[in-house]
Amino acid sequence: MSWNPPERDWKYIRSVSDDLLEDLCGRINRECLSILKKNSASEHDKYLALYQHVKKSDRIVADCFNDLKRSNLIMKLAVMQYHGVLKAEHIERLSPETQKKLEALKSLNNP
Numbered sequence: 001m002s003w004n005p006p007e008r009d010w011k012y013i014r015s016v017s018d019d020l021l022e023d024l025c026g027r028i029n030r031e032c033l034s035i036l037k038k039n040s041a042s043e044h045d046k047y048l049a050l051y052q053h054v055k056k057s058d059r060i061v062a063d064c065f066n067d068l069k070r071s072n073l074i075m076k077l078a079v080m081q082y083h084g085v086l087k088a089e090h091i092e093r094l095s096p097e098t099q100k101k102l103e104a105l106k107s108l109n110n111p
Helices: 007-036 043-065 070-082 088-092 096-109
Strands: none
Touching: 007 043, 007 070, 043 070, 070 096, 088 096
């Protein structure tokens, strides 16, 4: 049995999803710069580290934002929370019911 979050939660997340994506991409880009600034690494090592970072980051972006729809919103929110995309101030704006679902899912990752 599936559960659809309240429409107000869906509308809220849709209204901030571009900002959330922008923040995540900013974090990824800063991490890329950090990899490239490592003076002790060879250019090839930097390239390999950057490639792995972008590959991993692309999966995170996809898991958080691809196919974002109301029917899978709770799972997307849980993934966003897990990856630090969804902050406390965002969660506070969600309905108590959605907050409880997120907390339950979060507890599965932190036994």
